[in-house]
Amino acid sequence: MTQIRNFCIIAHIDHGKSTLADRLLERTGTISEREMQEQILDDMDLERERGITIKSHAIRMEYVRPNKEKFIFNLIDTPGHVDFAYEVSRALKACEGAILVVDAAQGVEAQTISNLYQAIEQGLEIIPVLNKIDLPGADPENISQQVIDLIGCEYEDILRVSGKTGEGVEDLLEAIVERIPAPKQEIDKPLKALIFDSIFNTYRGSIAYVRVMQGSLKKGDPMLFMATHKEYDAEEIGYLKLKKEPCTELKAGDVGYVIGSVKSLQDARVGDTITHQKNGADEPIPGYQESKPMVFSGIFPTNSEDFEDLRSALEKLQLNDASLSYQPETSKALGFGFRAGFLGMLHMEIVQERLDREFNIDIITTVPNVQYEVEINHKGERRKKTVDNPSEMPDAGKVETVWEPYIKASIITPADYIGPIMKLCQDKRGVYKNQVFMQGNRVEITYELPMAEVVFDFYDKLKSGTRGYASLDYELLEYRKGDLVRLDILLNGDPVDALSSITHREKAYEQGRKICAKLKELIPRQQYEVAVQAAIGSRVIARDTIRALRKDVTAKCYGGDITRKRKLIEKQKEGKKRMKQVGTVEIPQEAFLAVLSMD
Numbered sequence: 001m002t003q004i005r006n007f008c009i010i011a012h013i014d015h016g017k018s019t020l021a022d023r024l025l026e027r028t029g030t031i032s033e034r035e036m037q038e039q040i041l042d043d044m045d046l047e048r049e050r051g052i053t054i055k056s057h058a059i060r061m062e063y064v065r066p067n068k069e070k071f072i073f074n075l076i077d078t079p080g081h082v083d084f085a086y087e088v089s090r091a092l093k094a095c096e097g098a099i100l101v102v103d104a105a106q107g108v109e110a111q112t113i114s115n116l117y118q119a120i121e122q123g124l125e126i127i128p129v130l131n132k133i134d135l136p137g138a139d140p141e142n143i144s145q146q147v148i149d150l151i152g153c154e155y156e157d158i159l160r161v162s163g164k165t166g167e168g169v170e171d172l173l174e175a176i177v178e179r180i181p182a183p184k185q186e187i188d189k190p191l192k193a194l195i196f197d198s199i200f201n202t203y204r205g206s207i208a209y210v211r212v213m214q215g216s217l218k219k220g221d222p223m224l225f226m227a228t229h230k231e232y233d234a235e236e237i238g239y240l241k242l243k244k245e246p247c248t249e250l251k252a253g254d255v256g257y258v259i260g261s262v263k264s265l266q267d268a269r270v271g272d273t274i275t276h277q278k279n280g281a282d283e284p285i286p287g288y289q290e291s292k293p294m295v296f297s298g299i300f301p302t303n304s305e306d307f308e309d310l311r312s313a314l315e316k317l318q319l320n321d322a323s324l325s326y327q328p329e330t331s332k333a334l335g336f337g338f339r340a341g342f343l344g345m346l347h348m349e350i351v352q353e354r355l356d357r358e359f360n361i362d363i364i365t366t367v368p369n370v371q372y373e374v375e376i377n378h379k380g381e382r383r384k385k386t387v388d389n390p391s392e393m394p395d396a397g398k399v400e401t402v403w404e405p406y407i408k409a410s411i412i413t414p415a416d417y418i419g420p421i422m423k424l425c426q427d428k429r430g431v432y433k434n435q436v437f438m439q440g441n442r443v444e445i446t447y448e449l450p451m452a453e454v455v456f457d458f459y460d461k462l463k464s465g466t467r468g469y470a471s472l473d474y475e476l477l478e479y480r481k482g483d484l485v486r487l488d489i490l491l492n493g494d495p496v497d498a499l500s501s502i503t504h505r506e507k508a509y510e511q512g513r514k515i516c517a518k519l520k521e522l523i524p525r526q527q528y529e530v531a532v533q534a535a536i537g538s539r540v541i542a543r544d545t546i547r548a549l550r551k552d553v554t555a556k557c558y559g560g561d562i563t564r565k566r567k568l569i570e571k572q573k574e575g576k577k578r579m580k581q582v583g584t585v586e587i588p589q590e591a592f593l594a595v596l597s598m599d
């Protein structure tokens with residue numbers, strides 16, 4: 001029987017996971033040097049540009065040892081970002097081992113730790129690797145000690161490689177064979193295949209990436225998806241090389257793909273178990289979760305005629321991305337649009353960018369918010385409701401109690417920045433838990449924070465306050481009571497629903513004042529004077545005035561220079577692009593995100 005090794009690479013962003021994967025593909029002859037394109041696993045444009053891996057992929061390699069023994073390696077790539085933690089956990093489940101890559105100059109970072117803990121919990125064999133040892137700033141001795149403190153390995157267990165020069169890659173290939181256990185090859189048991197990823201193809205439907213945990217799946221077999229109870233035939237199965245390579249059977253231990261005219265990604269969900277319709281498994285593989293949106297935002301077409309286009313674009317995106325959810329929303333200010341739910345901020349940015357690029361639709365997005373649980377007093381009767389849109393938060397007088405989601409945040413930083421980080425967390429209503437010192441003057445600080453404060457600008461502030469040195473990871477903790485109110489914004493006395501936000505009562509005044517000032521800056525002068533007010537219920541707590549426009553911009557040109565005049569007119573048009581007429585006032589897109597750009 002062929003010997004198999006299934007593994008993944010876990011690493012903090014930029015520590016060199018993709019580059020190292022490229023070297024493995026090269027050394028095993030999976031791709032020729034001619035085919036070699038940098039970071040071959042990141043095949044979506046957006047991923048390449050941002051240098052991040054959004055969706056996990058898998059690839060099969062054939063490794064021949066110096067003694068001519070042959071092995072099949074399945075490398076399962078995992079997304080590195082906290083928004084995609086569930087996908088990471090499913091990918092880990094498909095492996096027996098993990099290569100832990102740590103940048104030899106940077107050291108252990110927040111995502112190194114969170115993914116590592118998951119891998120250890122699932123019983124994976126860890127191969128610690130220091131990468132980028134070619135860098136002049138590499139400090140392998142100190143960083144080795146960090147790794148030893150972290151996983152309790154021996155100094156000799158830690159490999160030293162360079163994904164750039166290829167140094168140490170042969171030793172790594174041998175370590176994969178020697179240290180990572182072979183998968184159990186229980187072929188006689190009922191079929192259990194774990195879907196660790198799925199993608200949508202317009203012509204073929206959902207393509208599920210699977211790891212067969214037990215039993216075997218043959219081409220043509222009638223399949224049952226255990227969580228969704230859907231039934232399909234395995235029309236095509238195969239291995240994942242650089243391209244898909246059809247085969248007739250996937251056995252326990254194998255990693256491959258399954259195509260069965262599955263109409264949508266909703267039917268072949270990540271984490272689900274595939275079994276046979278007859279004599280199938282009794283129990284699915286444990287740990288299945290439905291993806292749950294954490295961050296919400298309104299998405300509106302800049303031109304109301306684009307509404308149907310926006311709807312069809314979102315439908316198409318959802319085919320590709322089962323974790324995107326949305327429903328129609330009507331805003332008095334912005335008209336017809338959608339309220340979309342995302343796994344996190346990065347996920348939101350990706351969706352917004354794809355709408356813009358792939359579908360070429362001008363959209364206006366509103367400030368992201370989290371989901372609240374609210375108890376209202378309705379004529380003496382108490383009712384609970386879920387609020388994911390600030391404009392739907394009932395007036396303060398009717399609200400009995402509000403609960404908001406809290407996260408546990410783990411921040412790793414050079415010790416010099418402990419002060420600024422604590423101040424930032426305190427400003428964000430954080431509750432200090434503890435701090436642990438690590439080798440090399442670094443600290444892990446743990447805080448419990450309201451998620452609403454983190455989705456705003458926390459990450460940017462953390463980065464700027466520590467010159468980019470601190471790293472952050474978090475997990476959802478629980479819902480807690482909070483003294484929260486709806487802060488409304490009025491333009492010339494009319495509330496603009498899309499500018500409402502939910503804020504802590506103690507912060508409402510400062511927040512209101514800042515939003516008004518920011519809007520004054522962002523909203524261009526109009527023909528009339530515009531009053532900008534912030535209010536809680538009927539009580540105005542801040543006010544600013546945008547004075548009326550005096551002259552046409554081109555009037556400044558004294559009619560002389562015609563090219564300059566034309567440029568100015570072009571510029572004005574440009575600026576108009578993402579304007580929205582709200583009542584009598586023209587508002588630019590940035591204004592709807594004003595809260596995000598305040599400091």
Ligand code: GDP
Nearest residue numbers: 011013014015016017018019131132162163164
């Ligand atoms: P990922 O985010 O973990 O996938 O990291 P990448 O593979 O995209 O690498 C991040 C950056 O580090 C890129 O600019 C790489 O060229 C660089 N890099 C990766 N490995 C090495 C290495 O061994 N040595 C040096 N000097 N740079 C490396």
Ligand code: MG
Nearest residue numbers: 018051052053
């Ligand atoms: Mg990468």
